[in-house]
Each structure stands twice: as structure tokens, then as C-alpha cells.
Amino acid sequence: MATRNAPSTPRAELIADTALRLLAERGMRGLTHRAVDAAAGLPQGSTSNHARTRQALLETAVRRLAEREAAVLAMDELPPALGGETGDGGDLLDALALALHRYLTTHRALLVARYELALEASRRPELREFYDRAGSRFRTPLNALMAAAGSAEPERHALSLIAWCEGLMFSCAVGSYHSAVPSREELRTGFGELLRGMLGAGTGPRA
Template sequence: MSTRPTPKHPASLATPRPSATSRPELIADAALALLAERGMRGLTHRAVDERAGLPQGSTSNHARTREALLEAAVRRLAELEARVLAPGALLASGDADGAAAGLAAALHRYLTGSPELLVCRYELALEATRRPALRAFYDDAGRRFREPLTALMAAAGSADPERHALSVVAWAEGMMFACAVGSYHRAVPSEEELRTGCAELLRGMLGRAPR
């Protein structure tokens, strides 16, 4: 296992965000930064205004309720995760070898470059269990990741792509939790170690060994 590098706040959580192109993006980025640093209790409209450097009341004008602010955070999180994980690019791999390599590369990018986004993901996922409307919104945002993965399993020769996609998601989610906030939070597997682990998983599911 490789040693985790000193955690850095990725550009996705910097405030103000240099690449934010609109006030809604700036507000959502500030909300994610607060979630990562202070948890759900630290996320308030006033705190977002202060973190984003906006006039008081700006966040309330954009997201009048807490539910709306949380939905904005979920939407932005999905956008930032898509940049890191690039789920659409996985479809180019086309076979088990490429699937293992592509998944390992995406997972390694996330674990080493954007650990704070993972903290936000867990904060929002837990809150969604208590808010049915947010649960539906959170699940809908997650489809952009599940659908390409199901297609990838089909392209790799899976006889049951949806079930196998669930197994891959469970493996990846477990790895991310262990390395971001769990017992392996001080170390992250190398990309090669992740590729080997993913290849072993795919071998068992697909009935042949990715090289």
C-alpha cells in the first residue's frame, strides 16, 4: 500500500473557485467546502455567503430553503465527481482488461486528488436517508455513474451487466470509504494495486482473467 500524500483541498473545494463561471456554482462550491470542513451542522446560508465572499442574503436568494441548498450541493458534487471519474470514458475500454485499468485509474485519481469530495459524498448520503426528497435527488444524480458502468460490464462480456455493475460499485465504494475515512485513511493503494484488485473481481464475475 502506498502512503497517502498530505491531503490538499482540490480546486473543487477552493473558495473563491477560479473556474466557477456563475454565482450558483460559487455558492455550491462554498457549500461543499463547508461540508468537508465542518460537516452538515456547519452548512448554513449565512456561512455559505461568508465562505463564498458574497453579500449577505445571496445564498438565500439562490436557494431559499435548506433542501434547495442541499440539492444544489448534490448537483455540483455530481458534476465535480464526473470530472474526476470520467464515467463516459470507461466505455472506450471495451473489454475486461481495459475495464480494470480504466476503473483503477479513475479510482486512484479520486482517492489521491479529491478526498474532500468523498467526505462531502458521505455527508450528503447520510442526510439523504433522513430527507425523502433529497434521497430521490441524490439517487437520480447517481445514475450518470451507474448507467455507463452497466454498459461497460455488457461490453466486457457480462451475462448480467446490472448485477455485475452493482458488485463493482460495492467494491469501489468500499475502497473509497476505507481509504477516505476508514481504517486505511492514512494510505491509498497504488494504481497498480487497484488494477489488480479490480481485475480479480472481474475475473470472478466474467469467468476469465484480465491480463
């Protein structure tokens, strides 16, 4: 598809960002080529020219979502290991807590857009493949981080870390805790407890 490897331009980013905003504000039904043109203040037909089909428009949104999530979470800024600590302190806990708090407080609309796209991917096999491929960029550094932290099963522990974060983000963004976002210190404590449970007294599963 022509849009898969299209170079990023200011107009392309505007279209993609507007698509994400519409997903957060109006849901999947509110995302149309005409709606993006109108919301972005672009001439009619601009979005269709950039992404001719609905699949192409959804892929544009997924690609931009991954780019913006990478900026919010700043995976490349995470320290490589725990520095010998197992949850009571260290740069890793500070970085994880900061990233998650930043997402929950200033980028909640981005989370809502992600949930809309994830649900749509569950119904569209062609989008599912594209969505999973875009998301895989986050798994590799987390696997490496868990290995550097001393995990004997870094992939399994990375999955546990991701699942904990995903559950907390869903609860605080659109779930029953949407009005009770944890503070950075509370998130830091939670990460410490999770990592201590996985890596503290041995790295294998506990009874």
C-alpha cells in the same frame, strides 16, 4: 422548486462548491446560508437568493457533487469493453484504476461531502429522491460497460463493481485505511481480480 433547473453561472458554481467544502470541513451542521456567504466571500443574502430553503441548498450541493464526480471519474472516457482480456491487462483496468486513484488522492474532501449528503438523504425523503436521481447517471454507463465486457448479468455485476469501489473509497477516505491509499497498480490489480472473478470462467454466480 426554482433551483432544480437553474442554469449554471459562476456565482451558482461558487455557492455550490463552497457548500461542498463546508460539508467536508464542518459537517452538516456547518452548512448554512450565512456560512456559505461568508466562506465564499459573497454579500450576505447571496446564497439565500440562489437557494431559498435548506432543501434547495442541499439539492444545489448534490447537483454540483454529481457534476464534479463525473469530471473526476470521467465515465465517458472508459473503454466499452475489456478487449478480450479478463483482468491481466487492458485499457479498462487502467482507466478504472486511474479514476479511483485520482478520487482518493486529490478529491478526498469531495468524498467526505458525499458521505455527509448521503447520510442526510437517509433522513430526508425529499432529498433521497433527488440524491438517487443524481446518482443514477453513473449506473447506466456501468451496466453498459459490464454488458460489453461479456456479463450475462450486467446490472448485478455493475452493482458488485460499485459496491467494491464504494467500500474501498470509504475505508481509504474516512475509515481505518485513511493513511494507506493503494497505488494505481494495486488498484489495477484489485479491479483485475474482481472482474476476473465475475467474468473469467463463465458469467454466472460461483459456488
